[in-house]
Amino acid sequence: MSSLKIENLSASVGDENILNNLNFNLPKGEVHAIMGPNGSGKSTLSKVLAGHPDYKISEGSAQLNDTELLGLTPDEISRLGLFLAFQYPIEVPGVSIANFIRAALQSRLPEGENFKAVDFYKELYQKMDELKMDRAFTSRSMNEGFSGGEKKRCEILQMSMLNPKYCILDETDSGLDIDALRIVSEGVNRMRGSNRGILVITHYQRLLDYIVPDKVHVMWEGRIVRTGNKELALELEEKGYDWIKEEVATA
Amino acid sequence: MIQPSNIEVDREKGNFHYPTSKYAFDAGVGLSDDVIKYISDVKKEQDWILDFRLKAHSIFQKKPMPTHWASKDLHNIDFDVIRYYLAQGQQPSRTWDEVPEDIKNTFERLGIPEQERKFLAGVEAQFDSEAAYSRMKEDLEKEGVIFVGSTEGLRDYPEIFKKWFGKVIPSSDNKFSALNSAVFSGGSFIYVPPGVKLAQPLQAYFRINAENFGQFERTLIIADEGSEITYMEGCTAPKFETSTLHSAVVELVALKGAKIQYITVQNWSNNVFNLVTKRAMAEEEAEVRWIDCNIGSRLTMKYPGVVLRGRKARGEVLSIALANDGQHQDTGAKMVHAASETSSNVIAKSVSIGHGRSSYRGLVQIPGHLKYCKNNTECDALLINNDSQTDTYPAISIQGDDNSVQHEASVSKVSAEQIFYMQQRGLNQSEAMSLYVNGFVNDLIREFPMEYSVELKRLIDLEMEGSVG
Numbered sequence: 134m135s136s137l138k139i140e141n142l143s144a145s146v147g148d149e150n151i152l153n154n155l156n157f158n159l160p161k162g163e164v165h166a167i168m169g170p171n172g173s174g175k176s177t178l179s180k181v182l183a184g185h186p187d188y189k190i191s192e193g194s195a196q197l198n199d200t201e202l203l204g205l206t207p208d209e210i211s212r213l214g215l216f217l218a219f220q221y222p223i224e225v226p227g228v229s230i231a232n233f234i235r236a237a238l239q240s241r242l243p244e245g246e247n248f249k250a251v252d253f254y255k256e257l258y259q260k261m262d263e264l265k266m267d268r269a270f271t272s273r274s275m276n277e278g279f280s281g282g283e284k285k286r287c288e289i290l291q292m293s294m295l296n297p298k299y300c301i302l303d304e305t306d307s308g309l310d311i312d313a314l315r316i317v318s319e320g321v322n323r324m325r326g327s328n329r330g331i332l333v334i335t336h337y338q339r340l341l342d343y344i345v346p347d348k349v350h351v352m353w354e355g356r357i358v359r360t361g362n363k364e365l366a367l368e369l370e371e372k373g374y375d376w377i378k379e380e381v382a383t384a
Numbered sequence: 385m386i387q388p389s390n391i392e393v394d395r396e397k398g399n400f401h402y403p404t405s406k407y408a409f410d411a412g413v414g415l416s417d418d419v420i421k422y423i424s425d426v427k428k429e430q431d432w433i434l435d436f437r438l439k440a441h442s443i444f445q446k447k448p449m450p451t452h453w454a455s456k457d458l459h460n461i462d463f464d465v466i467r468y469y470l471a472q473g474q475q476p477s478r479t480w481d482e483v484p485e486d487i488k489n490t491f492e493r494l495g496i497p498e499q500e501r502k503f504l505a506g507v508e509a510q511f512d513s514e515a516a517y518s519r520m521k522e523d524l525e526k527e528g529v530i531f532v533g534s535t536e537g538l539r540d541y542p543e544i545f546k547k548w549f550g551k552v553i554p555s556s557d558n559k560f561s562a563l564n565s566a567v568f569s570g571g572s573f574i575y576v577p578p579g580v581k582l583a584q585p586l587q588a589y590f591r592i593n594a595e596n597f598g599q600f601e602r603t604l605i606i607a608d609e610g611s612e613i614t615y616m617e618g619c620t621a622p623k624f625e626t627s628t629l630h631s632a633v634v635e636l637v638a639l640k641g642a643k644i645q646y647i648t649v650q651n652w653s654n655n656v657f658n659l660v661t662k663r664a665m666a667e668e669e670a671e672v673r674w675i676d677c678n679i680g681s682r683l684t685m686k687y688p689g690v691v692l693r694g695r696k697a698r699g700e701v702l703s704i705a706l707a708n709d710g711q712h713q714d715t716g717a718k719m720v721h722a723a724s725e726t727s728s729n730v731i732a733k734s735v736s737i738g739h740g741r742s743s744y745r746g747l748v749q750i751p752g753h754l755k756y757c758k759n760n761t762e763c764d765a766l767l768i769n770n771d772s773q774t775d776t777y778p779a780i781s782i783q784g785d786d787n788s789v790q791h792e793a794s795v796s797k798v799s800a801e802q803i804f805y806m807q808q809r810g811l812n813q814s815e816a817m818s819l820y821v822n823g824f825v826n827d828l829i830r831e832f833p834m835e836y837s838v839e840l841k842r843l844i845d846l847e848m849e850g851s852v853g
Binding site: 184186216217219222225241275291 | 802804810
């Protein structure tokens with residue numbers, strides 16, 4: 134089945150268990166949101182799925198269209214079609230945006246196929262225009278000296294250029310002003326489609342006004358404790374997370 | 385006595401060895417006055433050159449190894465087993481057809497494409513110690529540019545070259561300049577007449593091809609008043625079973641208002657001692673720029689320098705060094721300000737991989753009686769693995785209130801998060817590392833001519849393979 138499917142996933146960093154028997158399914162063509170208070174394990178989930186070496190998986194599975202991700206290297210996972218938009222994008226000094234994206238695309242190029250530079254720039258410029266990024270940005274070093282908004286736009290630019298099957302956006306709304314939030318959200322919405330699954334991780338309901346999810350999940354203590362439709366996000370916004378914590382505690 | 389260390393040599397990398405038939409002239413192994421006389425005789429040199437060689441030999445014998453400051457690994461050079469002269473007994477060829485087939489094979493293997501040769505303004509390729517192929521485009525000759533080997537230069541144009549030969553770098557400068565002065569052969573001698581500006585760079589490709597054969601090429605470039613020249617040298621060494629010594633001397637003379645740019649890309653095999661003395665003299669308003677990229681070798685010691693002799697002269701060294709396992713890149717720059725209003729700029733970047741070690745040695749001198757002199761020095765080191773090493777030895781002597789010097793140094797490491805970020809975009813670990821290293825040296829690589837920057841990128845990729853994990 135075409136989905137990003139996580140079953141009974143438990144993971145730890147050091148001595149600390151962060152994910153506890155987590156179950157979650159994101160079918161192709163849908164947009165889901167995971168919400169939850171700080172420390173509930175949202176960012177860990179995104180890093181574990183992307184193959185970050187710091188996390189130890191004790192059990193469970195994570196499958197991308199029936200291919201097991203756990204145990205693969207981050208680059209293998211990326212090339213299978215999973216893209217992670219980072220909460221804190223990393224600087225790569227001296228490597229321009231254009232060269233960085235080009236290298237990422239080349240790593241996906243089938244053996245013997247040549248990179249088409251003209252087509253690449255045409256597409257890159259078009260997508261930068263859509264994200265209202267100055268074309269001069271192509272020669273800027275990756276994330277070096279970028280404002281918070283510029284970094285997040287650059288993540289969305291990479292995401293749209295790499296054409297992933299599943300996207301995880303980790304707190305993409307943090308550090309964005311209202312205009313940047315709108316532009317970035319429009320970029321994500323352009324990528325919605327029947328062939329792609331998108332997972333939006335966020336603290337706040339605000340982002341979900343722009344990227345309207347098909348389903349909302351609430352995460353607490355390393356697992357999904359509640360799943361609902363988009364109204365669940367509004368309820369959380371209004372009542373906070375405490376009522377969910379209490380519910381979990383009494384259950 | 386220090387025992388030779390066990391150095392892991394990847395014997396497939398840089399395996400460019402091709403068997404060559406007989407050497408018509410062979411001075412045997414070891415160094416003596418007789419060997420020097422023999423070399424001089426074979427080259428049919430004038431007496432003053434033989435005297436110059438013999439004097440240099442006695443200086444070489446007297447000078448101790450500079451191991452009080454340099455690597456003790458120098459003690460592992462056994463001068464008695466080195467072959468100091470070797471040639472195929474042929475005159476430098478003038479046309480491509482005259483170049484022997486086995487040498488053409490070597491060029492093929494080095495990947496100098498046919499098409500590129502056409503664009504070269506004049507190629508002088510050193511095969512072993514004599515230039516095997518030397519050709520100049522007619523328009524260069526018409527402009528009065530001389531581009532010959534060292535033997536021809538001293539024999540046919542003494543009135544031009546004798547005046548500066550051994551003056552920028554005297555034989556007594558250091559032990560290895562003395563050695564080179566005693567046994568030099570090959571290299572390029574170039575003269576650019578006043579006002580002539582060469583649009584195309586001159587190139588020399590050269591290589592070493594006999595085991596235990598030290599290569600001692602000698603280069604002298606004189607840019608007369610207001611002239612401009614870019615010279616490029618690139619080396620790809622074949623593999624060897626035992627240590628090999630390469631010890632060149634390169635002298636540049638930029639007369640009033642002249643500009644010289646000297647570009648080197650070196651990729652020696654892991655057993656080569658590469659001990660090179662490079663220095664330039666810049667007269668009034670002249671500009672000299674050394675662009676130097678050192679990859680490979682067991683030990684490289686190289687500190688290109690500029691003596692700024694005339695008012696408003698300008699000197700620059702841009703250098704990139706990559707030290708992999710078992711390699712020590714000991715490189716740097718010397719800027720000697722000897723006139724007012726002179727300026728110098730040094731940007732050095734080094735990458736240490738595995739157990740590799742890179743050292744930066746910089747010397748800047750500005751005496752107190754000069755005014756309005758400026759130096760800027762930046763040295764940045766990148767460490768790839770936990771065992772990688774780097775060290776810096778700046779020696780800055782600046783006096784006088786009107787002079788200024790700026791020195792910045794940094795050491796950085798690639799973080800695990802940076803590698804993860806790049807991997808998340810699809811690059812495997814070694815591609816990620818290559819991209820990072822390319823980014824680190826990117827601003828300097830931009831200064832290289834196009835074909836060199838492509839080659840450099842390829843060399844960096846090759847060096848980064850297997851550096852992680």
